[in-house]
Amino acid sequence: MFSKTLLATAIFSALAAPTFANTDSPADEKDYIEEITVTAQMREQSIMDVPVTMDVISGDFLERTNIMELDELSRVLPNVQIQEQAVSLPSFNIRGVTDDGSSVSATPRISVYQDGFDISKKTVSSVALYDISRVEVLKGPQPTLFGVAAANGAISIHSHLPTNEKEATVQLGYDTESGKEAEFMFNTPINDNHSVRIAGLYREMDGIIENNACSEDSYYGNADMIDHLGNAVPCNSEDLQGISVQALRGTWKASYDNFEVIARASMEYNDQPGIAFKSGSIAPNGGDTSPFTAAEFSMGSELGIERTLQAYDISLDYDISNSLMFHGDAYYKDVEVSEGFDADGTALRIQDAYFDNDATLSGGSMRLVYDAGDKLVAFVGASVSQDDSILPYYVMVDPFIRGTFDAVKAQLEASSNIPLNQNIATDASLEEIEALRAMLVSSLFNADGTPISNADFPSSLIQGPYIFEAELDITSYVAEVSYFVTDNINVTAGVRYIDESRFTKNTYTLPDGTFTFEAEGDFDDTLPRFAVSYDMNDSWNFYANYARGRRSPVVNADFSGVSTTKAEIVDSYDLGVKYQSNNFTFSGAVFTYEYSDYQQSYTDPETLQSITVTVGDSTMSGIEGMGTYHYSDTLSITGSIGFLDAEFADETADGSPFQYAGNKFRLAPEVSGAININKEFEVQNWLVNVNWLTSFQSEVFFESSNYPGLSQDTHSLTDISVQLSQEASSFAYEVYLENAFDKEYVIDAGNTGGGLGIPTYVRGMPRIAGVRFYYSY
Secondary structure, three states: HHHHHHHHHHHHHHHHHHHHHOHHHOOOOOOOOOOOOOOOOOOOHHHHHHHOOEEEEEEEHHOOOOOHHHHHHOOOOOOOOEOOOOOOOOOEEEOEEOOOOOOOOOOOOEEEEEEOOOOHHHHHHHOOOEEEEEEEEEEEEOHHHOOOOOEEEEEEEEEEEOOOEEEEEEEEEOOOOHHHHHHEEEEEOOOOEEEEEEEEEEEEOOOOOOEOOOOOOOOOOOOOOOOOOOEEEEEOOEEEEEEEEEEEEEEEEEEEEOOOEEEEEEEEEEOOOOEEEEEEEEOOOOOOOOOOOOOOOOOOOHHHEEEEEEEEEEEEEEEEOEEEEEEEEEEEEEEEEEEEEOOOOOOOOOOOOEEEEEEEEEEEEEEEOOOOOOOHHHHEEEEEEEEEEEEEEEEEOOOHHHHHHHHHHHHHHHOOEEEEEEEEOOOOHHHHHHHHHHHHHOEEEEOOOOOOOOOOOOOOEEEEEEEEEEEEEEEEEEEEEEEEEOOOEEEEEEEEEEEEEEHHHHHEOOOOEEEEEEEEEEEEEEEEEEEEEOOOOEEEEEEEEEEEEEOOOOEEEEEEEEEEOOOOEEEEEEEEEEEEOOOOOEEEEEEEEEEEEEEEEEEOOOOOOEEEEEEEEEEEEEEEEEEEEEEEEEEEEEEEEOOOOOEEOOEOOOOOEOOOOOOOOOOOOOOOEEEEEEEEEOOOEEEEEEEEEEEEEEEEEOOOOOOOOEEOOOEEEEEEEEEEOOOOEEEEEEEEEOOOOOOOOEEEEEHHHHHHOOOOEOOOOOEEEEEEEEOOO
């Protein structure tokens, strides 16, 4: 690790060094860069004054790079990976640590905020990006700034606020995957003190993977399927892995001399096709096991994801005096999600699943901020939040096929000593594993290639419901002080106290009865943050910070009794630099994390519930940098680079050998980076804006076991767009290519099928060409 960190430090120095000679820009050089204002520390500041490693993506950048979904942000952010294969369960990874547990009783590691309000819960955090002002991504624990869920970082999304100008925009688009989109914004002042803004988005795109179920050539033809309630439903052959979002947001702002009120109401509805969890072991009838070709999922109309998300919030800022400000806010969110997915990725009902997840979230906070405009800034605050969730799970199997599958799998594993479950690390080669899987798969088919069956068994057996319920109540108190000990040196110190109550109720419906288990626990902790920054001059800022993050304990109850994992603790250390001149900005950092009682989640192959266990201590280090150079008012270049050394420790917490020892963390490539070139030029009376974005990442593992075959090799993706407009015209036109060179890649591998022994794969988007039309006034 020392050698890698030393290399990272050398590269970091090389990135920063060339600009030292140009600290003072020529007087005749134009100012192409406006001051970047952020609210990461709960008040408006220049990004140069925030002693935190953070990346800021402007709304203008989102628009010109056509970033409309959260996962696309990871194309440009160093050491950030966002996996968003559906709105039901996104995965966020900052600096090598993934936050993707599906348990309703677990707390996320990474905070996601929208307009100052927590949306970290998995079924809420996947939101469409439209009418966005900026996205702030903070690296490392943020205990005083973003609360209990920010154990490893925070993503803060800011939508545009109402202004005093009357304006409107309309955007229409169509693409080669039959994708249709419409986006609009309308802003108007009501009077001198009140204004409103309404924005909306509609996007639909067909699935990118053909579903050959219900065809004459499929294994089961057009036969009805049995849903999770035991009803016969028609076969469904809707294509897989598509997009569906309808969103609307209304914002009202009232501004007076000494106070401001902002209220929002928003709704987002999704009705997505099923996720293409395609098996890499069992091919469709007449097809193959490539994740890029047709699949065969015969789940009927239950295949797919439907989500309704409603959110309401209000905030008040009141200037008590010239130096004292009060902030108060409150929110309420309601989310309903249902999803049916083919867990084995085949037409055979080895295991299919369906769940509903309903949750309500509510809370509020208040804060007093002291800022006299000189040396001292301080704030104290308190917050409360409540999360009530219920998640019923149903599993559907063909009992004869599943029984044969389990029996043959057990025999093969015992005779070969090779585990087929992806959660178990193995030294076996991929060739050995695939040979074993081939024998397992052959046991499920007759000599003529048809699936095995037995008339004495029902075609579908429903297991469950397994009902998981959780109640979470958190109260926290925070205080932070920032003081300039000299004109150039600022010291920041803060602490958050957390008091939480957790209740879990698990109900299992089995053939011999229904069993309910309950558990609860009360926990508290104190999390500090400390930072020092040095302003060398108007252009250069250096900083060092330490922060402690915490992932809350997980309380669980089942047949084995009540279990409570330890709280996961991370101590984070950053050394960073920020530079800003009139045409160049750069930020970068070297960092180290030290984890104790690291929590690892895996999927129970029977109930599909996410199980969390404590696996021990670990450390990771890395380096990252991001910069923008404005060569002129018609040419800008943005680049980012991240290096990461994220591996599991050799031993568990009790000193015993750890089977994942030395493995790479899930979704943690050693190298990632991007370059964006934006060029404007005139052709006759047309203004042509050309945008080029290429992103790169090294091999990424999809399971912490680093199980053979479950990774995506090093690859790069390129997007290109050309926009045309005329001076004084309200219209603009655009043509674009996403994944311009049609790179085949996967965004996930393993999944629930891998827990069974036959991993599934989810492909990334193919090349998509599209056109857009813009109108504004």
